[in-house]
Amino acid sequence: MSNAYTIIVADDHPLFRAALTQAIGAQVDGAKVLEAEHLEHLERQMHSEIDLVLLDLHMPGANGFSGLIYLRNHFPSVPVIVISGNEQAIVIHRAMHFGAAGFIPKSSSMSDIIEAITEVLNGGQWVPADLPAANKEMDAQDSKFAGQLASLTPQQFKVMVMLTEGLLNKQIAYELSVSEATIKAHVTAILRKLGVYSRTQAVILAGRLRIEHPQDESVK
Incomplete structure (x- = not known):
């Protein structure tokens, strides 16, 4: 190269x-x-x-x-x-x-x-050659969620992550230096774009972002 x-x-x-x-x-x-x-x-x-x-x-x-x-x-x-x-x-x-x-x-x-x-x-993609095929049902759910996430603005995504961390609207507003009313508007938009009706449902759906930490990340 x-x-x-x-x-x-x-x-x-x-x-x-x-x-x-x-x-x-x-x-x-x-x-x-x-x-x-x-x-x-x-x-x-x-x-x-x-x-x-x-x-x-x-x-x-x-x-x-x-x-x-x-x-x-x-x-x-x-x-x-x-x-x-x-x-x-x-x-x-x-x-x-x-x-x-x-x-x-x-x-x-x-x-x-x-x-x-x-x-x-060079513009391509790379995954391990021995990667097993995806579970079709899980694959479809992830594809749908990826599309929903793509519809969020960067600020809305940041608010969603803070929701998953259990922060209240006033805490998120403080962290982002905006008004609580602005956060409420973001939460309303997030729920609509994710196709859910409550913060709890949004947090559960956003659980797909979390992954288990490997027990050993030492250099092999």
Whole structure:
């Protein structure tokens, strides 16, 4: 690969982040690699000229798939490869539904990781070759939910995530520095777009964003 790319490695595991940064620098010619150890740090580095983000689903500040959907909402032109120690098929399929361009298990060899990066930088998608087929019913539900999420504005999505964390309207208003009336309007719009009638139903539906933290995310 001879093009110059700017790539962000967003992962809170310093050894894995360093190893991945070194490998990309050595095998992707002219690549500029930035690092982020939590979601806020990633947000500060994001702009439209970033060519690729490698995103750990469990980095601080993210709630399951919320970091991925945040990036897809705010920077739709920037491809995101999820890289995670959680290798369950349902997690991989769900990540792809929510807009990932690829999914790399942390147990992958460095050659597979570079192959995935190359494929996505060339405009393709990449998932493990041995990925089982999706459950059709679950796949259909995830597709519907992904479409509903895509209809939310970035601010509405942020409010929805805060709802799942159990925050009250006045608490969300304080966190976002807006009026409580504004939050009420957002909640009404969220319920309508998700096709539900209560906050509780919205929180249950948004449970699809959560994933189990793998027991061991050490570098393998």
